[in-house]
Amino acid sequence: MAEPLSPRLDHTSIEASLYQSWMEKGYFEVSRTAVAEQGRDPYVIIIPPPNVTAVLHMGHGLNNTIQDVLIRWRRMQGRAALWVPGTDHAGIATQNVVERQLGSEGLTRFDVGREGFTERVWSFVDKTGATILDQLKAIGCSCDWDRTFFTLDPGLSRAVREVFVQLFEKGLVYRGEYIINWCPRCLTALSNEEAEGEDADGKLYHLRYPIDASGAGAAEVAAGKGATAMGQLEDGTWYLTVSTTRPETMLGDMAVAVHPGDERYQGLIGADVGLPLTGRSIPIISDDFVDPEFGSGMVKVTPAHDPNDFDMAQRAGLTPMDILTPEASMNENVPEPFRGMDRFDARTAVLEALEAAGLLAGVDDHQHAVPHCYRCHTVVEPRLSEQWFVRTKPLAEPALAASRDGTITFTPPRWKKVYEHWMENIRDWCISRQLWWGHRIPVWYCEDCGEMSVAREDPTACQACGSDAIEQDPDVLDTWFSSWLLPFSGFNWPEDDADLKVFYPTHTLTTAPEILFFWVARMIMAGYEFMGEAPFTEVYLHGTVRDRLGRKMSKSLGNGIDPLEVVEKFGADALRYTLISACAVGTDIRLDHEDLEASFAPGRNFANKIWNVGRFTLMSVGESPVRTIGEVEPHLETADRWILSRLDETTERVSDRLERFRLHEVCEELYRFLWGDFADWYLELVKPRLFADADAESREAARATLVFTLDRVLRLLHPLVPFVTSELWARLPWPEGSTEERAEDLIVAPWPDFDPTRRDASAVAELEDLQQLITAVRSLRKEYGIPEKAEVDVYLGGVNDVRRVGVESQRPALRRMARIGTLEFEIPEGGTVGASAVLNSGVEVFLPLEGLIDVTRECERLEGEISRLSGQLDGVRKKLANEKFVGRAPADVVEKERAKADSFGVKLEKLREKHAALAGR
RNA sequence: GGGCGGUUAGCUCAGUUGGUUCAGAGCACCUGGUUUACACCCAGGGGGUCACAGGUUCGAAUCCUGUACCGCCCACCA
Numbered sequence: 001m002a003e004p005l006s007p008r009l010d011h012t013s014i015e016a017s018l019y020q021s022w023m024e025k026g027y028f029e030v031s032r033t034a035v036a037e038q039g040r041d042p043y044v045i046i047i048p049p050p051n052v053t054a055v056l057h058m059g060h061g062l063n064n065t066i067q068d069v070l071i072r073w074r075r076m077q078g079r080a081a082l083w084v085p086g087t088d089h090a091g092i093a094t095q096n097v098v099e100r101q102l103g104s105e106g107l108t109r110f111d112v113g114r115e116g117f118t119e120r121v122w123s124f125v126d127k128t129g130a131t132i133l134d135q136l137k138a139i140g141c142s143c144d145w146d147r148t149f150f151t152l153d154p155g156l157s158r159a160v161r162e163v164f165v166q167l168f169e170k171g172l173v174y175r176g177e178y179i180i181n182w183c184p185r186c187l188t189a190l191s192n193e194e195a196e197g198e199d200a201d202g203k204l205y206h207l208r209y210p211i212d213a214s215g216a217g218a219a220e221v222a223a224g225k226g227a228t229a230m231g232q233l234e235d236g237t238w239y240l241t242v243s244t245t246r247p248e249t250m251l252g253d254m255a256v257a258v259h260p261g262d263e264r265y266q267g268l269i270g271a272d273v274g275l276p277l278t279g280r281s282i283p284i285i286s287d288d289f290v291d292p293e294f295g296s297g298m299v300k301v302t303p304a305h306d307p308n309d310f311d312m313a314q315r316a317g318l319t320p321m322d323i324l325t326p327e328a329s330m331n332e333n334v335p336e337p338f339r340g341m342d343r344f345d346a347r348t349a350v351l352e353a354l355e356a357a358g359l360l361a362g363v364d365d366h367q368h369a370v371p372h373c374y375r376c377h378t379v380v381e382p383r384l385s386e387q388w389f390v391r392t393k394p395l396a397e398p399a400l401a402a403s404r405d406g407t408i409t410f411t412p413p414r415w416k417k418v419y420e421h422w423m424e425n426i427r428d429w430c431i432s433r434q435l436w437w438g439h440r441i442p443v444w445y446c447e448d449c450g451e452m453s454v455a456r457e458d459p460t461a462c463q464a465c466g467s468d469a470i471e472q473d474p475d476v477l478d479t480w481f482s483s484w485l486l487p488f489s490g491f492n493w494p495e496d497d498a499d500l501k502v503f504y505p506t507h508t509l510t511t512a513p514e515i516l517f518f519w520v521a522r523m524i525m526a527g528y529e530f531m532g533e534a535p536f537t538e539v540y541l542h543g544t545v546r547d548r549l550g551r552k553m554s555k556s557l558g559n560g561i562d563p564l565e566v567v568e569k570f571g572a573d574a575l576r577y578t579l580i581s582a583c584a585v586g587t588d589i590r591l592d593h594e595d596l597e598a599s600f601a602p603g604r605n606f607a608n609k610i611w612n613v614g615r616f617t618l619m620s621v622g623e624s625p626v627r628t629i630g631e632v633e634p635h636l637e638t639a640d641r642w643i644l645s646r647l648d649e650t651t652e653r654v655s656d657r658l659e660r661f662r663l664h665e666v667c668e669e670l671y672r673f674l675w676g677d678f679a680d681w682y683l684e685l686v687k688p689r690l691f692a693d694a695d696a697e698s699r700e701a702a703r704a705t706l707v708f709t710l711d712r713v714l715r716l717l718h719p720l721v722p723f724v725t726s727e728l729w730a731r732l733p734w735p736e737g738s739t740e741e742r743a744e745d746l747i748v749a750p751w752p753d754f755d756p757t758r759r760d761a762s763a764v765a766e767l768e769d770l771q772q773l774i775t776a777v778r779s780l781r782k783e784y785g786i787p788e789k790a791e792v793d794v795y796l797g798g799v800n801d802v803r804r805v806g807v808e809s810q811r812p813a814l815r816r817m818a819r820i821g822t823l824e825f826e827i828p829e830g831g832t833v834g835a836s837a838v839l840n841s842g843v844e845v846f847l848p849l850e851g852l853i854d855v856t857r858e859c860e861r862l863e864g865e866i867s868r869l870s871g872q873l874d875g876v877r878k879k880l881a882n883e884k885f886v887g888r889a890p891a892d893v894v895e896k897e898r899a900k901a902d903s904f905g906v907k908l909e910k911l912r913e914k915h916a917a918l919a920g921r
Numbered sequence: 922g923g924g925c926g927g928u929u930a931g932c933u934c935a936g937u938u939g940g941u942u943c944a945g946a947g948c949a950c951c952u953g954g955u956u957u958a959c960a961c962c963c964a965g966g967g968g969g970u971c972a973c974a975g976g977u978u979c980g981a982a983u984c985c986u987g988u989a990c991c992g993c994c995c996a997c998c999a
Contacts, residue, residue, distance in 0.1 A: 007959065197996085204999085243999060257999095294998050301999095308997045369996080414925065418994070421924080425995085513994085548933085550992075581947085582934075586926080588992090590933060598932090602947055605961045616958030664935075668946075683958075691957095775965090782953070782965040884979035885940095893940050893980095900941075 009611035011571025015723045028142045030082035032502040043079040044506035051090035052125040056135045058545040061563040065576045068141045072719035076751035086149035087129045091479035092375045095437040140572045151482040159489035160439045168454045172391045179307040182383035183373040184328030188434040195380045197369035204366035205247045208239040208359040209273040217267040229296030242300040248346040251334045252323035255301040260286035287312045304384040388432040396426045398528035411540045411661045412586035431478045438476030484522035487535035509536045543588035570604040573721035578603035581667035614728035620690045625736035626703045635701040639685040641763035652754040712752045862915040873904040
């Protein structure tokens with residue numbers, strides 16, 4: 001005998017133990033041999049690996065709940081549903097965290113050395129990595145933990161190295177000196193994607209550069225038309241004006257450029273200008289890049305600190321001059337007074353010096369985007385530096401085609417365009433990082449011959465000259481250089497392809513749009529390049545979790561919500577339901593971090609409702625075996641047929657919404673069915689058949705229907721709220737001898753098929769009438785303050801045409817209602833004062849309340865209703881009188897309008913009769 | 922500078938192809954409730970000219986144009 005279930009769902013007592021039992025039974029594990037033997041169709045998801053830097057936040061909660069819903073659903077559908085979990089070593093992010101830890105001990109990474117430092121990072125990530133995986137388990141994620149990866153695992157490292165070498169051999173990875181984004185705090189290069197532009201209110205400074213005496217034509221040029229940015233200094237020297245947002249860079253200027261077609265300055269091209277503060281002279285060059293319309297039409301060229309200037313210098317054959325240290329202070333290439341100054345101090349100092357020399361022409365406010373480091377938010381400095389790059393154009397071609405031809409789909413579809421735009425304008429990917437935490441670049445430089453060796457295995461000697469004086473490149477690879485390979489490196493590539501053959505390509509890639517370029521786009525490129533095939537077929541991009549004010553949740557703002565706290569307080573089911581029910585396609589989710597109760601109570605309440613629906617059903621059905629629906633078919637009553645019909649409709653809709661990632665609609669459908677239809681109506685209607693001295697057949701029909709419906713709805717709910725549903729499902733009494741569609745646990749129970757033969761339109765119509773009637777009676781009782789306990793007669797048909805009623809026999813369900821409550825149906829004598837309502841079907845509900853109601857008040861109420869209804873009726877009639885409407889609208893729409901007009905007409909007439917009868921009293 | 926998304930009840934948001942699930946849900950609010958599944962509940966109720974202005978249409982929250990705010994992404998105009 002089972003122990004009684006607690007009236008309130010106690011999530012803490014069920015969640016952990018259920019999860020444990022799922023693990024023990026191996027439900028999450030999918031082996032390639034099992035797939036082959038059972039001939040099941042794989043469904044594979046690779047997790048977007050959380051960074052090992054920190055505990056999970058709500059964004060992870062959402063991301064992983066969605067994936068778990070999908071994986072559980074597919075598993076129940078009979079697919080070999082494999083979800084591969086893992087974590088990302090998160091190069092810069094992790095290194096920063098550990099460096100900060102060191103900092104609190106007064107140390108830097110240089111104090112502990114490269115080896116000591118990486119050891120510290122390893123011990124840090126061993127802890128945090130394990131915590132993250134535990135958190136995923138706590139929210140119910142059904143991953144195949146035996147396959148857990150870490151992007152720095154030996155296997156994945158081999159994949160990284162293989163890819164690097166292959167790309168090198170194909171000429172798709174190269175080393176070169178270019179302007180890259182440099183973070184002066186992290187002391188590393190960044191990719192373009194890692195430099196985030198932030199709008200800033202900056203200044204645009206206009207600087208005067210004196211034209212050398214040799215440029216004798218200056219006066220003539222200045223006299224020409226439009227050369228407004230030229231002028232004479234006090235000593236008569238001609239100057240020109242250039243503009244910049246970063247005046248300190250002028251110390252590294254190597255030229256001033258004008259557009260070759262700019263007629264104003266033709267005479268100056270080839271002349272020299274004196275670069276203030278430096279004593280250097282620099283040439284005036286021409287270049288197409290210059291926009292004659294902008295500013296003076298003259299641009300200062302700082303090749304070492306601006307990508308465009310670098311390009312111009314290349315074209316003009318100028319040598320760049322680096323003026324910054326890695327920390328972004330001024331180096332020895334600048335004049336003495338500025339050396340060693342921080343870049344922003346130098347900016348001030350340069351401006352002061354120019355001002356003093358009368359060379360600062362002016363300052364304007366200027367709004368522009370300033371790139372910041374995506375990890376530490378330091379202003380990024382464009383810097384000339386030797387780095388490794390991936391040539392991306394060739395990789396982008398198939399990746400672009402995959403989107404264009406629909407091989408890979410995006411949900412919501414608007415991201416398709418964003419993706420394609422990025423692919424079309426892709427720039428080479430800077431993959432080297434001057435960090436210690438990450439995959440070391442597999443390149444060795446020979447001290448003797450200077451050649452480099454690029455190798456799959458660590459070489460002991462130079463591949464060119466055989467010298468053993470070789471040294472490995474000190475840098476590591478961008479952290480995304482390992483995660484972009486996951487769809488295949490996660491399956492032992494390149495070691496062996498047994499798993500790969502079965503599980504590649506994967507299916508759904510679920511993530512936030514923020515990493516569309518970082519990760520999704522690159523995985524697609526890698527998939528085509530190394531597997532010759534797309535790595536997945538559909539990309540589902542969900543929204544961002546924000547706080548009540550719409551701000552992204554972040555540690556620094558302190559507006560985050562800890563998923564584990566929610567799991568403890570409200571349960572994993574509550575967390576999951578809350579997140580998914582807010583997850584409309586393409587929209588962000590807002591949660592109030594200051595009021596967890598307000599945010600998560602709806603989920604908790606729903607889980608509790610499921611619990612109680614189950615509890616009541618189990619209790620009232622008892623433990624003796626029930627019959628199948630087939631067996632009780634002849635005895636099914638209207639309410640049974642109705643709930644089965646609604647169940648079927650819900651089943652169909654839920655499957656459809658899942659297919660289309662309309663997850664919040666899945667929640668809505670199931671909420672409405674479970675709470676609205678099943679709990680509020682069916683359970684109430686069925687009570688008398690279970691407890692009272694009902695006849696045995698009716699009772700058995702009810703029991704069968706209850707168990708069947710509960711079984712199915714628990715299955716449908718399971719992907720959303722796996723814990724409460726599993727706990728209940730395990731206790732269902734099954735029809736004797738039936739093994740059909742059974743399973744050991746709900747998690748592997750078959751997903752319900754819908755079966756339109758269960759639809760019963762007449763039962764639905766009848767029950768809807770009943771619902772309307774009951775609602776009308778309740779409404780009247782409430783309006784007239786009749787206590788719920790008080791018995792009151794209910795008449796159908798109305799005060800003026802009592803003879804016409806005969807409703808009782810036509811509506812067996814009504815009798816049942818009479819039995820549940822306190823309602824009796826009799827043919828009214830007529831002529832009584834009472835409260836009434838008219839149903840859409842035209843049937844009138846009447847409560848004789850002589851002496852209880854105020855006739856005047858009832859008259860007023862009726863008048864209001866009459867005027868409202870006649871207004872509506874006018875509208876409908878006008879519509880029907882419109883020839884264009886009748887002619888052009890679809891026939892069924894017109895028909896519906898006619899029916900509406902008829903029913904309004906009938907209803908109105910009844911109301912008027914009633915009003916007249918009352919008014920006459 | 923370009924592109925995209927948003928503006929619906931006090932709050933958070935739904936509303937698929939324009940026409941009975943079109944004005945909705947949850948929360949909050951008001952009224953009543955010791956109905957033996959659930960007060961994390963039950964019943965009833967109030968509340969929105971769907972940002973604004975035009976347009977298309979027999980018919981617009983839904984399509985088009987423009988405006989105003991809010992947000993995001995991309996961009997080498999110094």
